[in-house]
Amino acid sequence: MNALPAGPTEMTLALTVVKTLVLVVGGFITYFAFKAYRRTRQRALGYLAAGFGLVTLGLVLAGMLYELLGVLLITGILLESLLVLAGFLVIAYSLYVQ
Numbered sequence: 001m002n003a004l005p006a007g008p009t010e011m012t013l014a015l016t017v018v019k020t021l022v023l024v025v026g027g028f029i030t031y032f033a034f035k036a037y038r039r040t041r042q043r044a045l046g047y048l049a050a051g052f053g054l055v056t057l058g059l060v061l062a063g064m065l066y067e068l069l070g071v072l073l074i075t076g077i078l079l080e081s082l083l084v085l086a087g088f089l090v091i092a093y094s095l096y097v098q
Contacts, residue, residue, distance in 0.1 A: 019060055026056025047094030051087045058083025 033049035036042075061083060062076035 015063065019063055023056060023060045026052060026059065030056055044094045044097045047090055047097060051089075051091035051094055054083050054087030054090060056087075058087060 030049055030052040033045060033052055037045035037049050058080045062073070062080035065071040065076040065079065066073045
């Protein structure tokens with residue numbers, strides 16, 4: 001057992017770091033997918049970029065809404081989940097489209 005348990009401040013910092021990394025990595029994936037779409041003009045890659053963008057936005061949005069705009073946490077989580085679901089549906093569609 002750890003002699004110094006993580007408190008709310010440490011957990012908040014850890015969550016902020018992880019969400020920032022999700023935003024950066026998701027942004028890179030979205031950027032490279034969009035760059036591939038612009039190079040090839042393949043519709044599926046455009047959908048893939050849009051899907052990754054929605055997932056990235058969804059994964060970062062709940063905490064931002066809660067912290068910056070005072071939206072109820074459950075409302076932010078619901079919006080986050082809806083955006084992630086929409087992103088995954090668009091990604092699945094991009095893999096289906098020829």
